[in-house]
Amino acid sequence: MAKKRSASDATDDAQNDTVSLLPSQRKKPKHSAPNPDACFVGKPIPSAEARAKWPHRYPSEVKKKAPARSSEEVTSENSEVMLARCHYRQAKVDGVVYNLYDDAYVKAEDGKPDYIARIVEMFETVDKEQCFMAQWFYRAEDTVIKNHGDLVDKKRVFISDVKDVNPLDCIVSKVKIFKKNPSVDLASKKAKLPFCDYYYDMKYTVPYLTFSNLVNETVKTESDASSTISSESGSIGCVNNANLAKRKTTQNNSSGSSQWTLLDLYSGCGAMSTGLCLGASLAGIKLVTMWAVDINAHACKSLKLNHPETHVRNEPAEDFLNLIKAWAKLCEEFALLGSERSDSDPDMDEDENEAVQKEESGNQSDLEEFEVEKLLAVCYGDPNGVKKPGLYFKVRWLGYDSSYDTWEPIDGLSDCKEVMKDFVTKGYKKRLLPLPGDANFICGGPPCQGVSGFNRFRNAEAPLEDTKNKQLLVYMDIIDFLKPKYVLMENVVDILKFSGGYLGRYAIGRLVAMNYQARMGMMAAGSYGLPQFRMRVFLWGARPTEQLPPYPLPTHEVVSRGFVPTEFEVRTNRLRQYFSIFLKKHCL
Ligand SMILES: C[S@@+](CC[C@H](N)C(=O)[O-])C[C@H]1O[C@@H](n2cnc3c(N)ncnc32)[C@H](O)[C@@H]1O
Incomplete structure (x- = not known):
């Protein structure tokens, strides 16, 4: 078998250690000896159909009509279009038949994972080179996310509008990519993917560093004559x-x-x-x-x-995070989640709820018995400065005025379930915390x-x-x-x-x-x-x-x-x- 050319043999950036999928940095394929393991199959697409579909590849059409492209489409051919003799619907590479719009691995530089592309055109150039147009999928690490690619599911890729022409023998093997509904959250719904190598639910627009929904994207089949991935207004970014x-x-x-x-x-x-x-x-x-x-x-x-x-909260954001988590648990415990909420103000001591700054609490003697009249505020942290962070409530004591209010940890209020329920219910209704x-x-x-x-x-x-x-x-x-x-x-x-x-x-x-x-x-x-x-x-x-x-x-x-x-x-x-x-x- 002839040695495969990599897609980036068509580029000069093999020595560059970043994966460059920007076609502007690529060159068109070099003229080289035909590879016997890569050839087109079947008859060419009828000339009229091919000219209608890809007018920019046919010289007489080029004069009449400018290439039809979306404003976001990035190709290496903006200045120099590779002209075609004819287009095909099928090709055979290393014994495997590829149809137009199949997804495939495309040879990358040695030591790098193969690129992933959709085959959106197969044609022979006027110089008798066998080529295909690749529309690239990006792995997370190939996008602006780069070294944080691990954050994103390994099976998830992003389709782009980046396309360029590559030698047919760069195709390595077929790859199964599933188009997923973006609103299905795989993690939370435990939804199962059908068998596939990768899935995609978003488009990556390179010049605008944008990940956006696939709007009007029709997955083309070999028989499609006119549909294309249409531009999503939001993806151009402004x-x-x-x-x-x-x-x-x-x-x-x-x-x-x-x-x-x-x-x-x-x-x-x-x-x-x-x-x-x-x-x-x-x-x-x-x-x-x-x-x-x-x-x-x-x-x-x-x-x-x-x-x-x-509702202004004067506290570190990290405490706020712990607080909203604890608050959600309390709302669940008191069976409030999903119950009605009014926009009108339930009777609540607004100012005191907002004041969550650390303050000196009045020292109470351990010997005295106090009764909780009501709860005034809630916070997560260490409001008494005793190095015991946790969930605290501000307590108004029965028979005492506000100068005796203290912050009490939730554990110390286990006997006050009704008072706490009253406070949490009112807080839930008025959306004290999100x-x-x-x-x-x-x-x-x-x-x-x-x-x-x-x-x-x-x-x-x-x-x-x-x-x-x-x-x-x-x-x-x-x-x-x-x-x-x-x-x-x-x-x-x-x-x-x-x-x-x-x-x-x-x-x-x-x-x-x-x-x-x-x-x-x-x-x-x-x-x-x-x-x-x-x-x-x-x-x-x-x-x-x-x-x-x-x-x-x-x-x-x-x-x-x-x-x-x-x-x-x-x-x-x-x-x-x-x-x-x-x-x-x-x-x-
Ligand atoms: C650049 S200012 C924000 C300006 C604000 N976005 C505006 O439009 O006026 C940063 C703010 O972060 C607050 N801050 C710093 N660390 C914080 C933390 N751990 N939790 C909450 N706020 C914090 C500072 O007090 C400061 O007010």
Whole structure:
């Protein structure tokens, strides 16, 4: 058997240690001796049919008609199209017959796992080379997730619009890939996959670092004449205001309520959530910051003054995570889950519930008998500073005023089941704390001080082991537990620069692994008319049932300052391109 050429013999990047599936970095196949083990089978596709389907491959058609491609399609042929003599529906490689639209392994460089592709064209070039057009599937580690590929199920791959032409003898073997409904969560529903090597439920759009639903994707069969993988508007990553304005003026969330709830983590004084709510209102969505969490008491006070309706929690996010888990268990224990909740305020001491700051508790003598009048607040942590973290309730003692209130551990309140039930029931009704599914949105920027250039002790080998970066884990764990419909994370560009973008890749990897559509990019506020040059990273997440929000088109030209990591820069450039096209179309 003749030695197989690898798909990347067609490229010059064999010495490069990253897997390059960007066809722009590939070359067209070299002319080489025909391989007797690879040939087309059967008659060529009738000329008229082939010309109608692939007009750009036939010279006379090229003059008449530009190649029909979606705006996202990335091929190595944008400048130079390989012309065809004829197209085929079948080929035989090493004794195995491949049909058009079969999926196959494609030879990679030595020592690397074979690529995975769909065969979307088989043709003989005018130079008598036997070729196929590969539409590439990406493994998680071939995407922006890279070294965090382990987060994602090994069997899961992502289809792309990246296509390029390869020699027929690069095909190695057949591969069975199942197209899965994205809303079926394999892990939680224990749904079984049919026998397959891989499955896919999302598309990866390379230039926009976007994982999105497969919209209108029809798996073609050999007999299909015209269908194709159509472009999903969200996957190009940006939208202009005109598109936004075309949307419905009021939108209900999928639970039927006209109000969408938002949890702002690391809220500070609430700038991010306030901006998000203002932006949502432009799209006709009433988004309300129902919960906010920050460790800084002054920031919490400020947020509460501006947003009296918000449940502001002044506590570390890691304690908040433990608290919401414990709260969900309590709601279950008191059989509240699924029961009705009112939007009106049940009788509850609001201010006291919000005040979860550590405070000196009045010292009670062990000898005295006290009776619990009511519970005022709940927190997870060590409110008495006795190094015994756990679930605590703030107690009002019968016959005593608020100066005698104390934080008591749950174990010490086992005799007060009715009082506790009353507190948890009222808290459940007024959504004191979010339960899984309660928060439609989670926004926030987990502090990652471990990436700062000012930090001389940065851990470049294992950035997630640095406690200064721990909040990224906490943030993702909160998302995992609450399962909001949408996520918007903001952060400094350093998370893409430090240690090869380790933390940024982890963040998007976690979202994708949790079955979110996800998109990562950078924006400068200056692009939207604010006097701010600095770039910020924004990571969107949307459950498969929702539409992945796009980035807004820039409205202002901005000279960005500082170094921008090139791999992530593509988005910025693309936004610029769209911006100039938009300007030409609408303003000139
Ligand atoms: C950059 S600021 C957030 C700004 C905010 N998103 C806004 O739009 O104004 C980071 C915030 O994280 C808070 N923070 C830091 N560590 C925290 C932790 N472990 N838990 C909760 N909040 C924390 C800080 O107090 C600070 O307010």
